Amino acid sequence: xxxxxxxxxxxxxxxxxxxxxxxxxxxKDGRIAAAGKxxxxxxxxxxxxxxxxxxxxxxxxxxxARVFVGEPGAEHRETIExxxxxxxxxxxxxxxxxxxxxxxxxxxxxxxxxxKTGRDKALxxxxxAAALTKRLAGTEMTEFGLLREAGAVAFxxxxxxxxxxxxLRRAMTYAREFGAVIALETRDEHLGAGGVMNEGLLASWxxxxxxxxxxxxxxxxRDLRLAALTHAAYHAAQISVPESAEAIRVARNRxxxxxxxxxxxxxxxxxxxxxxxxxxxxxxxxxxxxxDRTAMVQALxxxxxxxxxxxxxxxxxxxxxxxxxxxxxxxxxxETMLAAALRLHHSGEVSLTRxxxxxxxxxxxxxxxxxxxxxxxxxxxxxxxxxxxxxxxxKDRFVSRSKNTPFEDARFTGRAVSTYVAGKLVHSGR
Amino acid sequence: xDSFPHRHLLGIKGLTEPDINLLxxxxxxxxxISRQREKKTSTLRGLTQINLFFEASTRTQSxxxxxxxxxxxxxxxxxxxxxxxxxxxxxxDTAMTLNAMHPDVLVVRHSSAGAAALLAQKVSxxxxxxxxxxxxxxxxxxxxALTIRRAKGKLSRIIVAICGDVLHxxxxxxxxxxxxxxxARVRVVAPATLLPNGxxxxxxxxxxxxxxxxxxxxxxxxxxxxxxxxSGAFVPSVREYFRYFGLDAEKLKAAxxxxxxxxxxxxxxxxxxxxxxxxxxxxVIEQQVEMGVAVRMAVMETLLVSQNQGPxx
Numbered sequence: 001x002x003x004x005x006x007x008x009x010x011x012x013x014x015x016x017x018x019x020x021x022x023x024x025x026x027x028k029d030g031r032i033a034a035a036g037k038x039x040x041x042x043x044x045x046x047x048x049x050x051x052x053x054x055x056x057x058x059x060x061x062x063x064x065a066r067v068f069v070g071e072p073g074a075e076h077r078e079t080i081e082x083x084x085x086x087x088x089x090x091x092x093x094x095x096x097x098x099x100x101x102x103x104x105x106x107x108x109x110x111x112x113x114x115x116k117t118g119r120d121k122a123l124x125x126x127x128x129a130a131a132l133t134k135r136l137a138g139t140e141m142t143e144f145g146l147l148r149e150a151g152a153v154a155f156x157x158x159x160x161x162x163x164x165x166x167x168l169r170r171a172m173t174y175a176r177e178f179g180a181v182i183a184l185e186t187r188d189e190h191l192g193a194g195g196v197m198n199e200g201l202l203a204s205w206x207x208x209x210x211x212x213x214x215x216x217x218x219x220x221x222r223d224l225r226l227a228a229l230t231h232a233a234y235h236a237a238q239i240s241v242p243e244s245a246e247a248i249r250v251a252r253n254r255x256x257x258x259x260x261x262x263x264x265x266x267x268x269x270x271x272x273x274x275x276x277x278x279x280x281x282x283x284x285x286x287x288x289x290x291x292d293r294t295a296m297v298q299a300l301x302x303x304x305x306x307x308x309x310x311x312x313x314x315x316x317x318x319x320x321x322x323x324x325x326x327x328x329x330x331x332x333x334x335e336t337m338l339a340a341a342l343r344l345h346h347s348g349e350v351s352l353t354r355x356x357x358x359x360x361x362x363x364x365x366x367x368x369x370x371x372x373x374x375x376x377x378x379x380x381x382x383x384x385x386x387x388x389x390x391x392x393x394x395k396d397r398f399v400s401r402s403k404n405t406p407f408e409d410a411r412f413t414g415r416a417v418s419t420y421v422a423g424k425l426v427h428s429g430r
Numbered sequence: 431x432d433s434f435p436h437r438h439l440l441g442i443k444g445l446t447e448p449d450i451n452l453l454x455x456x457x458x459x460x461x462x463i464s465r466q467r468e469k470k471t472s473t474l475r476g477l478t479q480i481n482l483f484f485e486a487s488t489r490t491q492s493x494x495x496x497x498x499x500x501x502x503x504x505x506x507x508x509x510x511x512x513x514x515x516x517x518x519x520x521x522x523d524t525a526m527t528l529n530a531m532h533p534d535v536l537v538v539r540h541s542s543a544g545a546a547a548l549l550a551q552k553v554s555x556x557x558x559x560x561x562x563x564x565x566x567x568x569x570x571x572x573x574x575a576l577t578i579r580r581a582k583g584k585l586s587r588i589i590v591a592i593c594g595d596v597l598h599x600x601x602x603x604x605x606x607x608x609x610x611x612x613x614a615r616v617r618v619v620a621p622a623t624l625l626p627n628g629x630x631x632x633x634x635x636x637x638x639x640x641x642x643x644x645x646x647x648x649x650x651x652x653x654x655x656x657x658x659x660x661s662g663a664f665v666p667s668v669r670e671y672f673r674y675f676g677l678d679a680e681k682l683k684a685a686x687x688x689x690x691x692x693x694x695x696x697x698x699x700x701x702x703x704x705x706x707x708x709x710x711x712x713x714v715i716e717q718q719v720e721m722g723v724a725v726r727m728a729v730m731e732t733l734l735v736s737q738n739q740g741p742x743x
Binding site: 199200201203204205206207208210276277318321322323324325326 | 443520521522540542543544545547548562563564565566600603626627628629631632
């Protein structure tokens with residue numbers, strides 16, 4: 001059992017109870033004993049570590065709902081253990097693994113494998129999302145009931161879109177009874193097929209095939225109709241254009257049970273960052289224009305977009321050091337999600353509370369996880385943030401096994417200085 | 431001595447009007463060398479040129495080869511397109527292998543946009559882009575400019591109509607950049623399916639009819655339409671395409687009487703251009719080939735000699 005911890009004089013921001021006040025957090029037996037102004041005079045438990053949190057923000061540990069790892073199948077890119085160290089360094093205490101592994105997480109044995117590896121080796125909580133269709137092929141549904149019982153927290157097709165509306169309708173109808181959330185990325189298989197970046201003037205000059213925004217929006221609108229039809233819990237995993245946010249808003253107003261997420265990359269970068277074919281900025285969906293980015297930041301601030309994900313996707317030099325069109329999509333993000341998100345706080349576009357809500361409380365709620373709160377009795381997953389500390393994201397700072405970050409040498413203000421998982425200090429960067 | 435502040439030629443983008451004039455002036459002189467009985471000079475003697483072609487191209491490759499040989503360089507051709515070299519070896523690996531052989535210039539053609547730029551980051555010699563995907567083909571634009579300048583005496587304020595598959599054409603992109611830099615007026619004429627997104631902001635006036643697009647043009651530049659794009663994917667059929675966008679005597683009448691007809695080759699006779707026009711009095715298609723060698727000589731000489739006042743160590 002870990003020793004009790006008392007964090008004093010800290011600004012506590014907990015969106016789960018609308019809390020933003022300076023006070024004390026008392027941690028005992030891996031759980032929150034008390035948190036807030038009222039806890040100040042409670043006195044510390046015997047043998048407690050006393051931490052002075054002056055000048056810091058304490059928030060519920062971050063929950064990242066979209067993380068790709070290489071285990072099993074591509075451990076040279078990332079293992080569950082190495083991803084967990086990267087997560088801890090970035091203030092993330094819980095993450096959900098996408099099923100795009102080899103073999104695919106479409107069977108209870110794989111769910112159990114991920115959970116066991118997480119328990120034995122990871123510094124943070126690890127939950128698997130199971131494949132919605134067998135082998136992610138988009139044709140036959142997986143065993144939602146058994147997978148859910150084994151511990152899968154969501155059903156997704158990972159990087160792959162579901163093209164067949166009939167398959168999706170049946171999956172949604174069947175999954176509903178098991179209370180399973182279906183989280184999908186939408187991408188039309190024909191429209192913009194072969195597209196490698198945002199369609200537009202920049203792609204035209206670079207001679208690269210473009211992916212139009214309609215390739216995301218049209219299948220999303222289809223999915224939202226099916227979600228309304230089947231009353232399924234639907235989560236749009238990664239939207240990138242304001243038309244998608246608008247579609248979500250409309251569906252929600254009609255009463256559908258739908259939520260959506262956006263990657264930190266799409267909130268803080270745009271297509272111009274690709275410059276002369278920089279493959280670390282090759283993502284799916286592609287980085288969009290600056291007008292799109294600012295509109296998405298606004299949609300995050302007003303709550304239309306529920307959550308922020310890192311979309312951590314480790315890639316090796318052999319998949320990235322290629323001509324742009326041939327290079328793999330994806331960027332790592334566990335270690336930089338918080339710091340990049342704080343840019344939106346410093347620019348005054350999104351409040352700190354909303355950012356923490358979008359990276360902790362809300363994803364925990366959507367995926368039914370015991371996380372995202374500092375209420376008494378909650379698991380003591382805590383991140384201490386120095387909101388104002390400047391730092392430089394040099395390559396040697398990254399602990400992830402892959403180095404494909406779009407933020408190499410980026411200047412940030414603010415980072416996670418300490419990360420606690422169930423009361424245990426798993427990262428300390430002071 | 432005029433200076434050329436670039437180590438590589440990866441595209442027309444980034445070149446200024448003086449840069450382009452310098453290359454064209456040098457190319458003018460190189461034309462004379464090629465027309466002499468004794469065509470070989472010693473300008474690049476002792477230097478090694480490697481032509482690295484990941485995409486087959488008889489014309490461009492032989493043009494670069496001839497240019498190098500006339501300047502006295504040792505020229506080696508590597509056609510990687512269909513050979514086993516490509517298997518399992520990435521572009522970068524191939525480049526590093528070749529780099530270890532100490533070439534002085536790499537001439538690269540590749541089917542992916544940005545390939546030449548990627549290579550240039552990894553090797554220690556000059557790199558010339560001989561066509562990268564749908565991005566750029568700078569020496570083609572330069573040879574087109576030289577052909578026009580020799581016939582019309584200038585590039586500024588002339589009207590150039592680029593017709594056909596602009597969407598997939600690196601030749602069109604490089605030409606749009608070059609002609610704009612030199613003060614020419616550029617038009618594109620094509621069905622909307624064959625124009626890139628945002629074309630109106632790329633420095634070209636957009637036309638969808640040959641009659642309007644060619645009106646008063648000084649130069650009519652035809653582009654090749656690839657066979658797999660003619661039967662339903664981008665245009666319905668060859669005969670419909672030829673009817674509306676193929677260059678024949680009737681459509682050419684809209685242009686100025688002395689308008690030049692150009693084509694980067696290889697031509698699809700009866701698809702984008704009628705034979706009688708391709709072989710007619712206004713056609714300068716053969717001159718383009720001749721200018722190609724001259725322009726490539728000028729580019730290599732400029733990159734390898736002029737800027738250092740002597741061959742690179």
